[in-house]
Amino acid sequence: MINAIIVDDESNAIKNLTWEVEKFCQDVKIIDSFTDPREAVSAINYLKPDCVFLDVEMPEMNGFELLQKLHFRDFELIITSAYDQYAIKAFREHAVDYLMKPVDSDDLKDAIDRIRVKKESSGLGSVLKSMISDWKGKEEKKLALAMAGKTLYLDRNEILYCKSDGNYSEIYFNDLKKELFTVRFKDLEEQLGKGFYRVHNSYIVRLDAIKAFVNQDGPSLMLANGTQIPVSRSRKSELLHLLNH
Known part of the structure; x- marks a missing residue:
């Protein structure tokens, strides 16, 4: 009760x-x-x-x-x-x-x-901290992604969020630059690992870049640089559970 x-x-x-x-x-x-x-x-x-x-x-x-x-x-x-x-x-x-x-x-x-x-799940400890800790341990290993006939090697902590573009994926960086990669969104999600979360069918965000959850005109996230990312209702509960642990 x-x-x-x-x-x-x-x-x-x-x-x-x-x-x-x-x-x-x-x-x-x-x-x-x-x-x-x-x-x-x-x-x-x-x-x-x-x-x-x-x-x-x-x-x-x-x-x-x-x-x-x-x-x-x-x-x-x-x-x-x-x-x-x-x-x-x-x-x-x-x-x-x-x-x-x-x-x-x-x-x-x-x-x-x-x-x-x-x-x-109160006895399970901090889920979010565990996810970020797991991700931090992999930072030294670069993320290899193909684009326009070449492969880029990226640091995961330089990635702010990702956006789906059909069979391609757009990656937005901390410095506000973006690149288009020839990788399916589902595959990108698997490669990014636990430090990232798919908040919407078309968006993946870096968990420690989230500044605020906004429940105005539909749920969304405010990232550290002020970018607002939509959150699907089906993922809202799980995301808030992560953020509140």
């Missing part, structure tokens, strides 16, 4: 979310809810929930200010908001998901699924 608390200054929003949770997430128990964020701080510290659904814009104390006042932070955070401009900040607070109001039942179920997976 996942014990959860809802914090939202609108009582109707609490009622609607409680109904969604009870209907679609039967292993989640709403143990309390608060319209006053000051009361919520004391309750979260005392009750120590597994999950907190937290509204952002509230009078007197917003959701991010509430987080700073907590002594207990060992819970999964799901931000709920009618505004999309707080998504990057929510990611920096290690939110499991950023749900736009009115909350979509499929998005809610995806968020709870990620919490279940994290609870079930």
Whole structure:
């Protein structure tokens, strides 16, 4: 059972979310809810929930200010908001998901699924760190790729992301240059190894180049150089699971 608390200054929003949770997430128990964020701080510290659904814009104390006042932070955070401009900040607070109001039942179920997976795999250690560590150990071995009658030998840590182009693959580098290679995208994905992740049918990104997850006009990633890469809904849950470990 996942014990959860809802914090939202609108009582109707609490009622609607409680109904969604009870209907679609039967292993989640709403143990309390608060319209006053000051009361919520004391309750979260005392009750120590597994999950907190937290509204952002509230009078007197917003959701991010509430987080700073907590002594207990060992819970999964799901931000709920009618505004999309707080998504990057929510990611920096290690939110499991950023749900736009009115909350979509499929998005809610995806968020709870990620919490279940994290609870079930809590003893497995950091998946993302392991993947990057494995990749770092292979950095000395160059990646050999064919292009226009020649072969280039590339350092994997110079690759920012890759894009599919039919039977070819475009590779974008840290210096913003790009090259077109005569390699199928699936084969490229296998050659790149665990330090990279296929976030979309047409995109592969270097994991440690990801700066933020953005849930605005569809899920996407912000890379270190500001490039925005789309994320397919089918890969969103697994990707967020990696990023939050």
